[in-house]
Amino acid sequence: MQSFRSxxxxxxxxxxxxxxxxxxxxxxxxxxxxxxxxxxxxIFCAVIPNIGASHAEFADFLTNPLNATxxxxxxxxxxxxxxxxxxxxxxxYIGTVVVRNFIVFFLKLYAIFGAALxxxxxxxxxxxx
Amino acid sequence: xxxxxxxxxxxxxxxxxxxxxxxxxxVRTFRIYRWDPETGENPRMDVFRLDMDDCGPMVLDxxxxxKNEIDxxxxxRRSCREGICGSCxxxxxxxxxxxxxxxxxxxxxxxxxTPLPHCEVVKDLIPDLTHIYAQYAAIEPWLKADTQPPxxxxxxxxxxxxxxxxxxxxxxxxxxxTTACPSWWWRNDRYLGPAVLQQAARWVFxxxxxxxxxxxxxxxxxxxxxxxxxxxxxxxxCPKNLNPGKAIADLKIAMYDRSE
Numbered sequence: 001m002q003s004f005r006s007x008x009x010x011x012x013x014x015x016x017x018x019x020x021x022x023x024x025x026x027x028x029x030x031x032x033x034x035x036x037x038x039x040x041x042x043i044f045c046a047v048i049p050n051i052g053a054s055h056a057e058f059a060d061f062l063t064n065p066l067n068a069t070x071x072x073x074x075x076x077x078x079x080x081x082x083x084x085x086x087x088x089x090x091x092x093y094i095g096t097v098v099v100r101n102f103i104v105f106f107l108k109l110y111a112i113f114g115a116a117l118x119x120x121x122x123x124x125x126x127x128x129x
Numbered sequence: 130x131x132x133x134x135x136x137x138x139x140x141x142x143x144x145x146x147x148x149x150x151x152x153x154x155x156v157r158t159f160r161i162y163r164w165d166p167e168t169g170e171n172p173r174m175d176v177f178r179l180d181m182d183d184c185g186p187m188v189l190d191x192x193x194x195x196k197n198e199i200d201x202x203x204x205x206r207r208s209c210r211e212g213i214c215g216s217c218x219x220x221x222x223x224x225x226x227x228x229x230x231x232x233x234x235x236x237x238x239x240x241x242x243t244p245l246p247h248c249e250v251v252k253d254l255i256p257d258l259t260h261i262y263a264q265y266a267a268i269e270p271w272l273k274a275d276t277q278p279p280x281x282x283x284x285x286x287x288x289x290x291x292x293x294x295x296x297x298x299x300x301x302x303x304x305x306x307t308t309a310c311p312s313w314w315w316r317n318d319r320y321l322g323p324a325v326l327q328q329a330a331r332w333v334f335x336x337x338x339x340x341x342x343x344x345x346x347x348x349x350x351x352x353x354x355x356x357x358x359x360x361x362x363x364x365x366x367c368p369k370n371l372n373p374g375k376a377i378a379d380l381k382i383a384m385y386d387r388s389e
Contacts, residue, residue: 007263013319016350022388025355025381088358091351092315 028084031077038074046071059125068126072119079115083107144173147199153180157233159191161203162243164250172250174241175200181233188240189217189228192254204253212368215303218245219254225305227368245308247317261304264321268329268347273340290336297331297376299369300324306363306373312356319352323363323373326354330376333383345384354380 003010046067050058062068086107094100144163149156156178164172177195184194189210196203206216210229217228220243222236233240248256278284307313307322321329326348333344348354354377363373 007259008266010318011260011263011267016347016353018346018349021349021351021355022381022384024351026385026388091356092312092358095315095318 024084024087028081028088031081031084034073035077035081038070038077041070042074046074062122062126065126068122071122075118075122076115079111079118083111138171140171142171142173144175146176147178149178150180150183153178153182155181157181157191158239159195160239160241161192161195161254163203163253165202165252184233186232186234187229188221188231188233188236188242191233191240192217192228192242204255206255213301215301218303218305218308218368220244220246225309225366227303227305230368245304247308247314256308258304260317261307261322261325264317264325265302265328268321268325268332268344269340270328270332272332272335272338274337275339284337286336293334293336294331296371297327297334300327300331300371300373301369302328303368305366305368309362309366310357311360311362312358316352316356319350320356321348321353323357323377326357326380327371327373327376330380333380345380345387348380349384354384357381 046061050061053061062071087104090100090103090107094103141162159177159179160174161177162172163175177191177199179191179194184191187210189207192203192205192207196205205219205228207229208214208216210217212227212230215227218225219228220226221228221231222241225245228242242254244250244254245256248258248261251257272284274284302324304322304324306327307324310323312320313322329344329348332338333341338344357374357377359374359378361374364371364375367373
């Protein structure tokens with residue numbers, strides 16, 4: 001489509017969104033820092049010592065409130081951090097606004113559902129028996 | 130969606146070959162992108178073989194020699210031939226740089242020269258920089274202040290305040306960095322790119338400027354500024370050895386400092 005809009009008009013576009021751009025940038029970084037110790041705990045305290053454990057033994061591991069809390073934090077921060085990263089990738093490569101908003105909506109839905117499902121599973125093992 | 134393939138009219142074909150003069154002992158091969166909008170043909174890579182014993186040391190010397198002595202239709206921008214005008218920015222040996230500052234001896238094998246990446250081509254090695262210039266104009270790159278300067282002189286800065294601008298003001302706007310940035314390739318409709326953001330920083334951090342708040346307001350956008358993912362191609366390719374990546378990081382920190 002031919003456009004007679006001036007180059008400056010095109011460069012200014014619809015203007016800056018100003019909605020939480022800085023907040024989003026920072027929210028990618030803070031949970032990432034939190035995930036460093038959490039992932040160390042997850043690998044070296046939750047996974048490796050429990051390799052080969054039975055369902056009952058692992059349920060017993062999660063009855064410790066500290067273990068259950070840390071496991072839920074791994075789930076919540078993991079999904080949150082993954083969502084933030086995916087949103088950036090979608091912003092990079094999906095140019096069409098309607099398609100982008102559609103994908104962003106389903107990514108958020110997936111993250112919320114996944115985080116809720118995994119958290120309930122941990123809680124069920126921890127207190128449901 | 131981002132486009133990952135060139136359309137079939139942009140694919141590069143084999144071009145003409147110009148042999149070295151007879152008796153030349155020190156021959157280097159230059160493979161140069163050619164495209165003429167008036168012929169309607171696809172772009173092509175022409176091969177020029179030059180006698181290095183009869184040619185200056187820089188890539189720009191070779192381009193001038195080709196234009197003067199072999200093929201006068203070869204089209205490229207150049208002016209100062211000493212790295213201060215920014216005209217002869219092009220992609221040489223896969224890096225964006227200035228032809229006048231790039232020694233031929235630094236390149237191994239054939240010297241491959243194409244225009245700056247991801248811009249529309251006007252002709253041969255000349256990219257269309259209209260949008261980048263417009264992005265530069267959009268950040269209003271001039272001193273904005275409501276306070277009148279002292280009647281008997283200029284606006285003063287301390288030595289430290291002036292030193293804050295070092296590494297920012299030296300930019301010659303060749304746009305090697307902007308056209309090396311993948312974030313700018315995919316999202317230049319909104320992302321300003323490293324050269325323009327470095328100039329935005331040059332005014333944000335100028336102690337004499339009184340519109341810092343509005344300048345930051347204009348940058349507070351997930352695309353305009355925050356599409357920078359610290360890929361650092363900008364800093365790696367800058368022919369003036371500046372650090373646009375650091376300037377952008379400083380802008381993000383300034384943005385964060387005022388956000389809470």
